[in-house]
Amino acid sequence: MADPLALGIVLGSGLGPLADRVVVRDTISFADAGLPSSSVQGHAGRFLIGSLGSREVIVMQGRIHLYEGHGAKAVTAGIRWMHDRGVRHVILTNAAGTLNESHAPGTWMMLADHLNLTGTSPLEGGPHFIDMTRVYDEAAAGEFQAVASRLGITLHQGVYAGLRGPQYETPAEIRMLRTLGADAVGMSTVLEAIQARALGMKVTAFSCLTNWAAGMSPELLDHSDVLATGKAAADEMLRLLEEWCGS
Incomplete structure (x- = not known):
């Protein structure tokens, strides 16, 4: 069963169309919420407050990245x-390159663990010794895996490297x-997961595997291809979320 408390969803590169099925009651820009605006194509930079299926949700349409020149505190x-507004379970999504030859581009991977290789943490500034043994909620992962199987959606599980x-x-x-x-490898998610766990939130995360990582294919990497693959795969994640929200 889905957690009865408020649900937060963060949409990564190219995954903005997932927000189209949310019944929106209110829209708040990052600027109005006191957050920096995102400068990256595919990140709208706003919060949508409403419902998805039978669940009350806050959708973060886009995110802020370290590579835009922001610190870990701003990124998270x-x-x-969302936590201040009652969110107690956050679902993080991202676009990522796949390093696993059995995880083809165009499919989804649920994060079982991560490598924080960003060189920073949102918890810097004090002795915030948060246990990270189980960052990603195992019970929710089992629920999503069962829903994916029921819907015929390929859902890998693996380790995400955040750079x-x-x-x-x-x-x-x-x-x-x-x-x-x-x-899989990407440029987001790990700091958000650390911050969420420090606040006692449940965390689930999914990578849309948009491309083979460098050296695994003769093709060169291009952000426009990342966006296109993310949009094409968004429908599967929407089906998965809607079904889970109704379970």
């Missing part, structure tokens, strides 16, 4: 904003990440 301000960006990784860096056990 949206998580704190600072904005440049994509080199083939040598990808080989390093594979050695470290990463299945």
Whole structure:
């Protein structure tokens, strides 16, 4: 069963169309919420307050990144904003490159764990020793896996490596990440997950696998391709979320 408390959803690159099915009661821009605006294409920079299926939701349409010149506290301000408004379970989504040859582009991966390789933390400034043994809620993961199976949606599970960006990784860096056990790589999510756990929130996260990581394909990486693949895969995630919200 879905958690009865308020649900927050963060939409990553190219996944803005997921918000189209939300019955919106109110829209608040990042600026009006006291957050920096996002400068990245595919990130609208606003909160949508309303409902998805039978659930009350706050949807964060877009996010702020370290590579835009912001610090870890600014990057995670949206998580704190949603928590202050009653969100106790946050679902994070992102676009990521796949490092796992069995996880093809165009499919989804649910995060089982992560590698924080950003070099920072939103908890800096004090002895905030938060246990990170189980960042991603195992009970919710089991529910989503069951829903995906029922709907015939391929849903991988794996380890996400969060880097600072904005440049994509080199083939040598990808080989390093594979050695470290990463299945996907991106430039977001890990700091938000850390902040959410520090606030006692449940966390679930999904990567839309938009492309093979550097060196795994002869194709060069381009942000427009990331956006296009994210939009094409958004329908599957929408079906998964709507079904889960109604369960």
